[in-house]
Amino acid sequence: MTKKPCDTDIYCLTGEEFSKGRSNIEVVRQVIEAGVKTVQYREKEKSKLAMYRECLILRTMTRDAGVSFIVNDYVDLAMAVEADGVHVGQTDLPVPVIRNLTGGAMIIGLSTHSPEQAVKAVEMGADYIGVGPLFTTKTKKDVCAPVGLDYLDYVVKSMDIPFVVIGGIKEQHVTDLVRRGASCVAMITEIVGADDIGDKIRTIRNNMKKGKKP
C-alpha cells in the first residue's frame, strides 16, 4: 500500500446517507482532491454486488491518487477489490483469522473501546486501532457509549500501535485531540456532510495544526 492509514492527518469514511445527495464516488473525488490520503469505504445498507461495483471504481480512483483504500467490515469485499486494508470491529472475524485469509500485504484495523481491547489488538496483530467513539455519533446504530478522552490519553501514553481517533469528531474538537497526542483523526458526517468538502478539510487541517507542539 502507498501509506499506512495512520501516518496521515485525516482518515475519511464514506457515509452516503449523510452526504447531502452526493454519491460516495463524488464525495471521495472531492476528498482526494483536498489531499486526504486515507479513505475508508463504510456502507451498511447496499447489496454486496452494489458495494463491489462501487469499490472497484473507488479502488481505481484511490490507487491513481496514491490514497490508501480501506474497506469496512467485509473481508471478502476488501480482497475482491484489492483494497489496501480492511477495518473490523470487536464482533467481526478475529484479526488472526483475517490475517490468515488476506496474507501479509493487507492492513488490518480494529475498532477498540477500552485499554483491554487495545492491548488485545496488539496481541492479535492488528496494524492499527480505532480509538473511540470519543463523542456521541449518529452514524452507527449499534455503537457503544462514548469511551471518553481518558481512553485516548491511555493509548497515547501506553500504546505503541498506530491509532486513529473516531466517533462524533467535529472540526472544533481536533485541536484538543491533536494536543492530547492524536495524529490521525477519522470523520464521517463532519466531512461528507459539509456544504463545501474542500473548505471543511482545510479548516480541520488548520485546527489540527493549532494543536501541534511547536
Add this chain to the structure above:
Amino acid sequence: MTKKPCDTDIYCLTGEEFSKGRSNIEVVRQVIEAGVKTVQYREKEKSKLAMYRECLILRTMTRDAGVSFIVNDYVDLAMAVEADGVHVGQTDLPVPVIRNLTGGAMIIGLSTHSPEQAVKAVEMGADYIGVGPLFTTKTKKDVCAPVGLDYLDYVVKSMDIPFVVIGGIKEQHVTDLVRRGASCVAMITEIVGADDIGDKIRTIRNNMKKGKKP
C-alpha cells in the same frame, strides 16, 4: 469435499429463529443423525464473530459425519472455517470473483429465479444453482415472488447444471417435485421447525421416493 451438495436427497438449511428454541448446533446434530448429507449455514442476524464460532463447531460436526457444509452469503466466513462451499444470491459478489478468492476447491452455489439467470449461472461457472422460490416462504424477507413450477420444468428439461429446489417447500410438495425431475430438495422451516426432526426427514424421504420413476 465429501459429496456434491446436489447429489444428495435433502439439503437442509439452518434457521434458528424457526427452530422452536433449539440451537443451530442441536438442529444440525439431529439432521446429521437422520442421515442428511448437506447442511447450509444460513444466518442473517448474528454477529460475524458469533457466526464464526458457531460455524467452527458445525464444520467439525459435519466433517466428522462426512456431511457437506455450505455457508450462505459470507465468502470470508466460508473460507475462514474451511467450508465445503458457499452459497450466494444474485446481488452478492459475482461467481467469478468468488472463484478467484476461494480457488478451485470450494463449491459455489447461486440462487436463480429465471431461465436467464440459470443460463448466466452456468456461464459464470457456478457449481450448482438454487431454483426457487417455488412457493411462498417466510424465511426470507427480501425474496422475490414465487417463480412457479414452470421454471423448475425449464431447468429439468434444458439445463445440465446440478440444482436444488427451494422456497416454501413442505413434505406434501416433494413427491410432485421429484416426479418433475428434482433430485435435491432444500428446506428450512419444514425441517428445523418440526417437532421431531428425524420423523420429519423420514416422511420427506418417503414422499420423495413416491415421486421417483420405477
